[in-house]
Amino acid sequence: MKNQRIIQIFRSFTALLLVFIAGRAASQPIFTDNVTDSVSITYPTVGASNPSFVYTNSTSITIKWTPGNGSGRIVLASTDSTINAWPADKASYTANATYGSGSSIGNAKVLYTGNGDSVSISNLNSNVKYYFWIIEYNTIGSFNYFDTQYFLRTSTYTTLPDADGDNVPDIDDVFPSDPLRAFVTTYPPSGFGTLLFEDLWPGIGDYDFNDLVLDYNYSIVSNGDNNVVEADYTFVTRAIGGDLHNAFAFQLDGVNPDKITNVTGANTAGVTWTTFNPNGTEFDQPNHANIIVFKDAYDLLPTSGGYWFVNVDPNAPDVGTDTTKIHLTFIDNGTVPSGGTVSTTIMDAAAFNPYIIVNQQRGKEIHLANKIPSDKANLGFFGTVNDNSVPGIGRYYKSHNNLPWALDINTSIPYTKEKVDFLQAYLNFSIWAQSNGLSNPDWYIDMPGNRNSSKLIIR
Amino acid sequence: MNMIRLFIFLGIASILMVVACKRTSIEKNGEIQPQQSFGELKTAGQFNWNTNSELTLLFLGKNNDPRIAALKLIDNNGRVYFQRLQRAKENFQTKILIPSHVQNLRWSFAGQFQNFNPKTGRIVVSLQP
Numbered sequence: 001m002k003n004q005r006i007i008q009i010f011r012s013f014t015a016l017l018l019v020f021i022a023g024r025a026a027s028q029p030i031f032t033d034n035v036t037d038s039v040s041i042t043y044p045t046v047g048a049s050n051p052s053f054v055y056t057n058s059t060s061i062t063i064k065w066t067p068g069n070g071s072g073r074i075v076l077a078s079t080d081s082t083i084n085a086w087p088a089d090k091a092s093y094t095a096n097a098t099y100g101s102g103s104s105i106g107n108a109k110v111l112y113t114g115n116g117d118s119v120s121i122s123n124l125n126s127n128v129k130y131y132f133w134i135i136e137y138n139t140i141g142s143f144n145y146f147d148t149q150y151f152l153r154t155s156t157y158t159t160l161p162d163a164d165g166d167n168v169p170d171i172d173d174v175f176p177s178d179p180l181r182a183f184v185t186t187y188p189p190s191g192f193g194t195l196l197f198e199d200l201w202p203g204i205g206d207y208d209f210n211d212l213v214l215d216y217n218y219s220i221v222s223n224g225d226n227n228v229v230e231a232d233y234t235f236v237t238r239a240i241g242g243d244l245h246n247a248f249a250f251q252l253d254g255v256n257p258d259k260i261t262n263v264t265g266a267n268t269a270g271v272t273w274t275t276f277n278p279n280g281t282e283f284d285q286p287n288h289a290n291i292i293v294f295k296d297a298y299d300l301l302p303t304s305g306g307y308w309f310v311n312v313d314p315n316a317p318d319v320g321t322d323t324t325k326i327h328l329t330f331i332d333n334g335t336v337p338s339g340g341t342v343s344t345t346i347m348d349a350a351a352f353n354p355y356i357i358v359n360q361q362r363g364k365e366i367h368l369a370n371k372i373p374s375d376k377a378n379l380g381f382f383g384t385v386n387d388n389s390v391p392g393i394g395r396y397y398k399s400h401n402n403l404p405w406a407l408d409i410n411t412s413i414p415y416t417k418e419k420v421d422f423l424q425a426y427l428n429f430s431i432w433a434q435s436n437g438l439s440n441p442d443w444y445i446d447m448p449g450n451r452n453s454s455k456l457i458i459r
Numbered sequence: 460m461n462m463i464r465l466f467i468f469l470g471i472a473s474i475l476m477v478v479a480c481k482r483t484s485i486e487k488n489g490e491i492q493p494q495q496s497f498g499e500l501k502t503a504g505q506f507n508w509n510t511n512s513e514l515t516l517l518f519l520g521k522n523n524d525p526r527i528a529a530l531k532l533i534d535n536n537g538r539v540y541f542q543r544l545q546r547a548k549e550n551f552q553t554k555i556l557i558p559s560h561v562q563n564l565r566w567s568f569a570g571q572f573q574n575f576n577p578k579t580g581r582i583v584v585s586l587q588p
Binding site for chain 2: 053055127156157159160167168169172182183185186188189190204207222224225226344345348349350368369370395398401402403404407408409410411421422423424427428430431433434435436437439441442444445
């Protein structure tokens with residue numbers, strides 16, 4: 001009886017001991033295999049830290065970390081932000097740094113097991129966010145015991161494919177196999193814009209804005225550093241509604257001439273009223289590059305049929321148009337000019353500053369309203385006759401009534417017949433102007449009510 | 460003294476009448492009236508006669524985002540109004556001229572995109588949560 005009670009007490013103690021051991025195993029860190037052969041397990045208590053990534057290409061990256069205090073660590077990866085299973089103690093996993101080739105643990109793939117501090121992973125998808133878990137473990141005997149409490153979780157995007165290595169993803173790279181070129185930005189984004197000049201500045205004229213009419217567009221090629229590589233300008237001379245032999249030029253505001261390697265395509269043969277730098281920009285323009293496009297519009301579009309002007313009288317012969325193409329090289333085959341590079345943020349649409357040189361009188365420039373003159377402009381014209389420019393406050397080429405001598409339309413538009421006031425042809429222009437641009441901002445678009453076609457030369 | 464006051468009153472009244480008449484030539488019933496001659500236009504001193512509108516583009520990057528991609532502004536027809544290579548971890552700001560008649564644009568970056576109205580004058584492209 002007494003022995004039976006002793007046996008009963010021993011069995012109860014054994015049962016309590018098993019319950020205690022099971023509880024410790026669940027809460028860690030001590031695990032006992034059986035009652036008679038207990039093993040003390042210490043789980044890692046310091047997780048990995050300081051993750052960093054090296055992006056080999058769009059499908060391969062290397063993860064580095066500072067190890068924790070486990071004897072080793074397992075690295076898991078998933079495109080999901082959470083994992084739905086954890087590595088189990090004593091389980092065996094196959095690691096493979098080729099994503100998808102190792103063991104699966106729930107929705108994660110095993111990339112690495114070992115005692116190192118990095119793994120180079122391949123076979124990832126480009127432009128995808130991957131999540132990584134680095135979990136320390138201690139190896140006891142032949143089993144690993146994982147610290148699922150102090151683990152490192154990190155994530156990163158893979159990059160996009162870039163065949164030429166210029167950092168511009170192929171999907172965005174207009175020149176995917178040319179590391180020196182990446183983007184082409186065109187202004188206007190399609191077609192042409194139109195420049196319209198009155199040429200009697202500083203006096204006022206007849207406001208038909210057809211003394212010189214040109215269409216223009218330009219494309220800027222830039223590289224992976226967002227620097228301008230080259231630029232192509234196209235000018236289509238359409239009409240000459242005045243008898244002055246005007247030259248046409250443009251200034252690149254904020255672009256120093258020594259940042260341009262070469263200029264080609266200008267119609268300046270025989271010009272005597274200015275000189276040029278070896279790179280083709282105008283000489284003695286220290287602050288902003290100036291390009292003379294042509295020296296005389298009448299060289300390009302001669303009069304015909306006994307008419308005084310060109311293409312502004314519907315009864316006169318159609319002389320056609322002339323196209324002048326200017327090419328500017330900035331970075332020549334990777335070689336940066338002496339003045340350095342030009343950022344695309346400098347050479348944006350606002351930097352384009354077209355103007356005429358009235359009757360080839362070099363100091364007499366007519367620019368768009370509030371555009372700055374070149375360094376060769378004769379400032380003595382400002383404030384004379386009808387001009388009310390005030391250089392000190394940045395006010396240029398405006399009359400006392402704030403009227404301009406030139407207009408820049410962001411799309412190609414028909415111009416007026418000779419001696420037709422611009423307002424007679426563009427019916428909503430005056431409302432746009434007098435509302436300071438708030439009303440009828442699309443006055444130049446060919447929509448009902450915007451134009452009186454009988455006042456326009458439409459070809 | 461009363462005569463002086465009368466002259467001052469008449470002077471001010473005259474000025475106001477002239478101003479009112481001038482305003483009437485531009486506005487009628489609160490609406491701007493079209494003019495027949497360019498030389499008659501009355502515009503504000505700061506008006507720059509530009510058929511483009513200025514748009515401020517602000518890109519807010521995210522730390523540790525390694526992506527590098529083109530930041531673009533395009534319209535519904537795929538015309539590109541702005542583009543540059545942008546690092547996702549860097550901020551960037553610029554001003555862009557957009558034709559005044561354009562009413563819808565879309566920014567895109569690394570597969571993300573969103574439509575917006577450029578007439579608001581400002582667009583913020585943020586990768587931050």
